[in-house]
Amino acid sequence: MESTRDIETDGWARFRFGTMALVGLPNAGKSTLMNTLVGEKVAIVTPRPQTTRNRITGILTGDHFQVVFLDTPGINRAGGRMNDLLNRAAMEGLMSADVVILLVDASRYAGRPGLLHKELALIRDRIGNFSSVLIAANKVDRIRDKKNMLPVMEELAGLFPEREIMPVSALTGEGCPFLLDRAVNLLPWGEALYPEDQISTLPMRFMVAEVVREKLFMHTRQEVPYGLAVEIESWDEEENLIRIGALVYVLKNTHKSIVIGKKGRILKEVGIEARKEIESLTGKKVFLETWVKVRPGWTENQGILSSLGLG
Numbered sequence: 001m002e003s004t005r006d007i008e009t010d011g012w013a014r015f016r017f018g019t020m021a022l023v024g025l026p027n028a029g030k031s032t033l034m035n036t037l038v039g040e041k042v043a044i045v046t047p048r049p050q051t052t053r054n055r056i057t058g059i060l061t062g063d064h065f066q067v068v069f070l071d072t073p074g075i076n077r078a079g080g081r082m083n084d085l086l087n088r089a090a091m092e093g094l095m096s097a098d099v100v101i102l103l104v105d106a107s108r109y110a111g112r113p114g115l116l117h118k119e120l121a122l123i124r125d126r127i128g129n130f131s132s133v134l135i136a137a138n139k140v141d142r143i144r145d146k147k148n149m150l151p152v153m154e155e156l157a158g159l160f161p162e163r164e165i166m167p168v169s170a171l172t173g174e175g176c177p178f179l180l181d182r183a184v185n186l187l188p189w190g191e192a193l194y195p196e197d198q199i200s201t202l203p204m205r206f207m208v209a210e211v212v213r214e215k216l217f218m219h220t221r222q223e224v225p226y227g228l229a230v231e232i233e234s235w236d237e238e239e240n241l242i243r244i245g246a247l248v249y250v251l252k253n254t255h256k257s258i259v260i261g262k263k264g265r266i267l268k269e270v271g272i273e274a275r276k277e278i279e280s281l282t283g284k285k286v287f288l289e290t291w292v293k294v295r296p297g298w299t300e301n302q303g304i305l306s307s308l309g310l311g
C-alpha cells in the first residue's frame, strides 16, 4: 500500500515507528483491514463474528515508516472464560498501541443510525482517554445509495466529536491509503524494529494453525466452529518440503464426525485448501496431516487455552 512521505523542512523524510491497534465490534472488518494494509493475508477472515481469538500482528514497512498492527478480537459482552480472555486481549492491544483505529461497520447502520450509539457506547468509553484515535467507517462498498452514508457519518461525529472519521472499504481498499497516511502521521519518530520483508511478529507455526482453523470454520456451522482449536503437533522442515502435523480439538463426538465428514470428505477438503495457502505463506512444498481429537470443555480449560496462546 502506497503512502505519501511527510517531508521535513530540510527535505529529508524522517522515519516513524509504532503500533496501531485495530479495534471495534466483532465482524467490523478489523482482520480484513489489516490484511489489506499489510498486503498479505496475516489474519484469517470468515463471515462469522469472533473468528479472531488471539492478538494477531501484521507488519507493514513503508519507505519512511514501519508499523505493527495489532488485530484484536472484537470487544463483546458475552460471558464465559474464553470471552473474558478475548476481551482482555482486545484491551491489552489497545493499551499498548501508539494509534488506535476504531472500525465501524457503516453498512450495518445505514438504515438505522440510531443503533450506532447503543452498540458503540462501551467502546467509546474505553477509548475515551486515548489521544491518537481515528475512526474508519468501513464497508462503504456495501452502501449502494451514498446518501445513506450521511446519517451514519453524522451519528459517528456526534459520538466521537473530536475524532477524524474516514469512510473506507477494507475489502476493496477504497479510502485505505488515505487512512493509512493519516495514521502513520500519528506515529512517533523511531527506527524500524523488523526486517522489511517480515509480515508478522508471530511464529509461522501459529499462522499455519490459523489457516487450518479458518478452513475448518468455513466448512462447519452453528456451534461447531466456536468449539474448534488447532494445534501444530509436529513440524519437520526439509530442504524444499515441510511436513506438518495438525491436531484439531473439538468439544464433542458429534462435532468430530461433522469435522471429518462423510468418508473423510470435509477434513480432506480442509487439508487441500489449507495446504495451498500454507505453501504460499512459507514458499515451500507442504505435506499436511490432520487429526481430530475430542476434548470436552477445552474452552474453559486454562491449560489448553494457554497452550493456544490464549491467556
Ligand SMILES: Nc1nc2c(ncn2[C@@H]2O[C@H](COP(=O)(O)OP(=O)(O)O)[C@@H](O)[C@H]2O)c(=O)[nH]1
Pocket: 024, 025, 026, 027, 028, 029, 030, 031, 032, 033, 044, 045, 046, 047, 048, 049, 050, 051, 052, 074, 138, 139, 140, 141, 142, 168, 169, 170, 171, 172
Ligand atoms: N463488503 C465488505 N465486507 C467486508 C469489508 N470488510 C470486512 N468485510 C467482511 O466482513 C466479515 C468480517 O470481517 P473480519 O475482517 O473478519 O472482521 P473482524 O471480526 O472485525 O476481524 C468478512 O466476511 C469480511 O469479508 C468491507 O469493507 N466490505
Ligand SMILES: [Mg+2]
Pocket: 030, 031, 032, 043, 044, 051, 052, 071, 072, 073
Ligand atoms: Mg478478526
